Amino acid sequence: MQLFHGNIVYSKDRTSLAVHQDSWLGVENGTVAGIWPRVPEQYAGAPVTELGQGVLIPAFSDLHVHAPQYLNRGLEMDLLLQDWLEQCTFPMEARFRDLDFAKRVYDAFVDDMVANGTLHACVFGSVHRPATGYLLERMDMLGLKGFVGKVNMDRNASSDLLETVEDSLKETEAFLEAYAQNRHTKPILTPRFAPTCTGELIAGLGRLGKKYGVGVQTHLVESHWEAETARALFPERSCDTEIYERAGLMDNGPVVGAHFIFPTEADTQILLRHGGYAVHCPDATVSIIAGIMETGALLDRGVRIALGSDISGGHHVGVYTQAGRAVQLSKLKQFYEPAGNRKLSFPEAFFMATRQGGALFGKVGAFEPGYAFDALIIDGLHDEARALTPEQAVERFCYIGTPANIRARYLDGERI
Ligand code: GUN
Ligand code: FE
Numbered sequence: 001m002q003l004f005h006g007n008i009v010y011s012k013d014r015t016s017l018a019v020h021q022d023s024w025l026g027v028e029n030g031t032v033a034g035i036w037p038r039v040p041e042q043y044a045g046a047p048v049t050e051l052g053q054g055v056l057i058p059a060f061s062d063l064h065v066h067a068p069q070y071l072n073r074g075l076e077m078d079l080l081l082q083d084w085l086e087q088c089t090f091p092m093e094a095r096f097r098d099l100d101f102a103k104r105v106y107d108a109f110v111d112d113m114v115a116n117g118t119l120h121a122c123v124f125g126s127v128h129r130p131a132t133g134y135l136l137e138r139m140d141m142l143g144l145k146g147f148v149g150k151v152n153m154d155r156n157a158s159s160d161l162l163e164t165v166e167d168s169l170k171e172t173e174a175f176l177e178a179y180a181q182n183r184h185t186k187p188i189l190t191p192r193f194a195p196t197c198t199g200e201l202i203a204g205l206g207r208l209g210k211k212y213g214v215g216v217q218t219h220l221v222e223s224h225w226e227a228e229t230a231r232a233l234f235p236e237r238s239c240d241t242e243i244y245e246r247a248g249l250m251d252n253g254p255v256v257g258a259h260f261i262f263p264t265e266a267d268t269q270i271l272l273r274h275g276g277y278a279v280h281c282p283d284a285t286v287s288i289i290a291g292i293m294e295t296g297a298l299l300d301r302g303v304r305i306a307l308g309s310d311i312s313g314g315h316h317v318g319v320y321t322q323a324g325r326a327v328q329l330s331k332l333k334q335f336y337e338p339a340g341n342r343k344l345s346f347p348e349a350f351f352m353a354t355r356q357g358g359a360l361f362g363k364v365g366a367f368e369p370g371y372a373f374d375a376l377i378i379d380g381l382h383d384e385a386r387a388l389t390p391e392q393a394v395e396r397f398c399y400i401g402t403p404a405n406i407r408a409r410y411l412d413g414e415r416i
Contacts, residue, residue, distance in 0.1 A: 001028050001043050002413070006051025007390035008035060010058050010367045011355040014299070017347045018367070019390050025056065027373040030412035034369050054379035054407055055390045058365050059119035061357030062319040064217070064258040064279040064308025066124040067135050067148075068096045070109040072312035077287045081223050084288045084313070086158070093126040093151075094160045102131035109311075110138050115403040116318035117376045118309075119411055120145040120361045122217055122256050122279075124190055127151045127161055129171045133178060140185035143411050145361040145374070147254065149190025149217055150175045154201045157192075169204040176212045186214070188254065193219040194230035194243055206247035215253025216244060220278070221267055222259035223289050241267040250274040254360055258308060259284075260298070261291040268303065277304045277360065280352065282325035284313030292333045295326060296342035306357035307349075319357075323349040324399040346395050353398075372412055379407040 004025045012018040026033035026043055034040075069089060076088040096102045113121060121144065125132030129150050136148040152168045153161055163171070172189065179187045189205050191197045209216060221227045221240045230240040237243050241257065244250055255276030260267070263278075271278060280293045299305055307322045308314070316322065323346075330344040358365020364372050378401065381393040388396070397405055409416050 001026055001033070001046040003039065003043060003046050003048045004051060004056055005048050006054065006056065008056045008367060009390050009394050011347065011351040011365070014351050014356070015345065015347055017350065017391055017394075021390060025367060027413045030373055030414070031363075032367050032369055032371045032373050035367060051377060052379075053382050054377040055393050057376055057378060057394055058354045058358065058367065059374040059376050059409065059411070060117050060319045060353050061120040061306065061360065061365060062113065062118045062309050063122045063256055063277060063306040063357050063360060064281055065121055065311050067106055067109050067311075068093045068102070068126040068131070069312035070105055070112070073317070074315040075312070077315065079288065080290065081288050082225055089312070090158045090161055094158065096126040096128045096131040097160075099130050099134065102128070103134055106131070106135045106138055110135075110142065110144070112317045114142070114144070114409065114416065115406070116320070117403075117406050117409060118317070118319055119374050119409065120358060120364055122147045122188065122360065123149070124217070125150055127153055127163055127168075129175050133175060136179055136182070136185050136187065140182050142416070143184050145364060146185035147188035147215070147217065147256075147360075148185055149188045152189075152191045152201055152205060153196040154198050156196045165198065165201045165204060168201055169208065172205065173208055176208060176214060180212050180214065188256070189214055189216045189249065191216070191218050191244075193222070193226060194233060194240055195226060199234065202243060202247045202249070206249045209249050209252040213252050215255055216249040217256040218244065218258070220257035220260050221262045223291060224262060227262050239264045239266040239270070241270040245270050245274070250276065256360070258310065259289065259293065261285060261289065261293050268298070268301065271303060272301070275304065277306050279306050279308040280322075280326055281308040281310035281314050282322050282329050283315055284308075284310035286329070287315070288313045292329050294333065294341055295330050295344055296334075297340050299348065304356060305352050306360070307353045318401070318403070319353055320398045320401055323353040326352065346398070350394065350398065373410055374412065375410045377407040378405050380405050
């Protein structure tokens with residue numbers, strides 16, 4: 001048993017924070033035992049970490065991030081999606097054929113995620129199995145809870161990235177076989193998006209998903225161009241999301257759809273039917289997509305919305321910055337398109353970044369009994385001449401925080 005004493009904040013539910021001041025949180029066998037106003041008798045004598053001016057919060061979950069784009073963050077941000085993919089993103093991803101290069105980038109990427117308090121992530125690799133395998137192993141070795149996917153593409157990409165259907169499926173199956181039994185970081189199927197995948201490839205991935213019991217991550221209705229291209233390439237499907245549903249890709253594990261900015265009613269119904277995630281990536285959507293998700297309306301219909309950094313469509317590794325940005329974008333959406341849109345509250349945005357995103361990984365992202373003690377102590381956010389409440393410190397962190405404001409990180413109860 002270890003104890004933490006001071007101010008503790010987590011999401012109670014979608015709209016409210018649980019705030020415990022001057023309280024005691026107990027951790028036993030890596031999980032939360034409880035939060036109490038006084039030390040329970042049986043725990044007197046257990047080691048205590050004093051939070052002081054700091055606040056204890058759950059570690060963050062990034063549900064959409066491209067590890068091989070790490071070196072591109074903050075570059076070529078004046079391009080839009082299609083040009084950005086062709087001119088900036090595909091040339092960088094092609095370099096991950098070189099495993100030594102990949103190792104250096106992925107070590108730095110994973111360190112940066114941890115520095116930023118992201119201890120759970122759903123990650124795109126590249127089409128290359130060896131490099132993507134290294135990334136998965138690296139995250140697993142550190143105990144990070146995650147899903148990592150080898151990307152599949154068999155059309156509309158540069159020739160140095162395109163795979164044949166046979167190779168793509170063979171490499172993907174080898175990837176699943178190698179890691180399906182992992183404890184912390186597991187494989188996930190990753191057809192990049194409809195424009196770069198044939199129906200034959202997606203059908204083959206559906207068979208693999210069923211055989212190995214693994215889920216899927218992709219990009220869904222992210223721009224008008226993407227949605228129109230999907231409809232033109234798959235005329236027998238009524239919408240983007242149906243392409244994956246009909247292939248049986250949404251029945252075997254988690255379903256994680258990035259962006260979901262221009263869903264039709266059919267897209268939303270399908271996502272709801274499978275309990276899939278729509279991942280909001282605020283920085284990426286303003287930089288390379290120029291569309292804003294209808295977060296308020298989708299949340300009110302029960303869609304699970306989590307947050308993603310979408311490196312390098314987005315430029316901030318820290319997904320906490322995206323919680324602040326999600327509130328900002330919801331106000332812009334409401335201002336320019338008032339019909340049906342509403343602004344988000346900060347507790348809603350924090351919920352997406354912690355408890356809702358964390359649910360993809362099990363009992364993760366909150367401090368109720370039985371939840372993994374994956375936590376951060378944030379600090380240095382107070383004012384000189386005025387006391388901030390714990391929830392104010394958390395909100396400020398999501399707007400102006402940096403890794404220097406994270407005093408400590410815990411994973412399954414261990415300080416890392
Ligand atoms: N759509 C297809 N590929 C990508 C990508 O790498 N990033 C983003 N944001 N959208 C995509
Ligand atoms: Fe993306």
